[in-house]
Amino acid sequence: MSSEDNNNQPSESNQETIEKETASKSSEDKAESIKKMAGGFLSSAMKLKDEKPKIFYGAVGGAVVLLGIMMFGGGSGSSVSGPVMKNLVIGQKYVLQGPNAYDKNSTIRLVAVPGTIAAYDDTEEDDRVGGCKHMPPGTPVTVLGFQDAFGKKNAFANVKIEAEGECQGKTAWTNSINVQ
Known part of the structure; x- marks a missing residue:
């Protein structure tokens, strides 16, 4: 193989570098889209707070109530059992x-x-x-x-x-x- 042939074919290290750059751009794009989405949600929430505060605070209160129900409710329904006192009989x-x-x-x-x-x-x-x-x-x-x-x-x-x-x-x- 001549040196020209060798230069025309991308080496494995070049391919790895290209893949890494593509992966990092992809993760940066995802991070940017998440930031935009969070920013959009936050701005719409603030807009709702300014324009319709009753609805905003009602939604916040509803979320808190739901969270409270999830935290304090539920369970398997079985109660904790411990030692039980027998019905003792005199003389037994x-x-x-x-x-x-x-x-x-x-x-x-x-x-x-x-x-x-x-x-x-x-x-x-x-x-x-x-x-x-x-x-x-x-x-x-x-x-x-x-x-x-x-x-x-x-x-x-x-x-x-x-x-x-x-x-x-x-x-x-x-x-x-x-x-x-």
């Missing part, structure tokens, strides 16, 4: 469970007086260990009675511990949700 045997605890091995707090569960500060180690105050999940109990509290019927349950050991036969109070 149940087990202690901590449905509100993340740790499956967390203990269930038992107290001498209903409603005092929130009043305890058991940060001291000796308060957590002795006196059948904290029972492990799965401890068998018998329900002896109930106490209403905070406008909720049967909020606390008086239980008798049925588990073998030093706590067997002792009675205490716990949240009714802990009796399953």
Whole structure:
């Protein structure tokens, strides 16, 4: 091949350069058309605001209402469900469970007086260990009675511990949700 033949044929690098220029012009044209369209929309909106403000503000209000409906409405229709308190019966045997605890091995707090569960500060180690105050999940109990509290019927349950050991036969109070 002579040098003349080589000069007459466009090289691959020239073709790539031409394609890149065409692509950049195309993207610039698109950007310009978008700017023109946005400018046209903005100018027509401002014209509408000046000439017919009721229609303009009505449209803005309608858009806000639609946006609010989309944000706050809808959903699958299923409600969030959590632990449900059973209909406990006096004299029946149940087990202690901590449905509100993340740790499956967390203990269930038992107290001498209903409603005092929130009043305890058991940060001291000796308060957590002795006196059948904290029972492990799965401890068998018998329900002896109930106490209403905070406008909720049967909020606390008086239980008798049925588990073998030093706590067997002792009675205490716990949240009714802990009796399953």
